[in-house]
Amino acid sequence: MDSQANRRAAQSALRSVRIAAGSVTLDGEWCVPEGAVGIVLFAHGSGSSRHSPRNQAVARALQESGTGTLLFDLLTRAEEAEDARTGELRFNIGLLAQRLVAATKWVARQPEGEHLGIGYFGSSTGGAAALVAAAELGSVIDAVVSRGGRPDLAGDALARKFR
DSSP, X not given: OOHHHHHHHHHHHEXXXXXXXXXXXXXXXXXXXXXXXXXXXXXXXXXOOTTOHHHHHHHHHHHHTTOEEEEEOSSOHHXXXXXXXXXXXXXXXXXXXXXXXXXXXXHHHSTTTTTXXXXXXXXXXXXXXXXXXXXXXXXXXXXXXXXXOOGGGGTTHHHHHTO
16 A cells, blocks of 8 residues: 555544543544554653644554554643643653553453554653553553653663563
């Protein structure tokens, strides 16, 4: 399939989703192109959202290559507003990681997601959350990529994982 056809196929597979994560519901964009063998969940932090132009560009490239994506917000709108004032929630790595775990479990329950290999793409504090979530989930996660991430904020999660 040429790149134009790949782009059209990815766009047709894109849909808005809502993911239950504890007491909150997170908004996201789900895209699983036909024939996908993997999906990448985006974990962004430091005030970013699923609308980040960088993450959107990476997601489009992945979709066009036949990889599924889940771009979703780790914080609710109300939490984002609170974080814009305080800057505290973006550094709550435990909270962000638990929401990424919830989204990963959501993916595994979707008919088009249950057979897919799962990877994380973390940026900023989302990189730390991705490492903590991957350490918790173990072999469920096939890969973690951290772009400009904060692995130092992952604490001892990696040490626990590889002992």
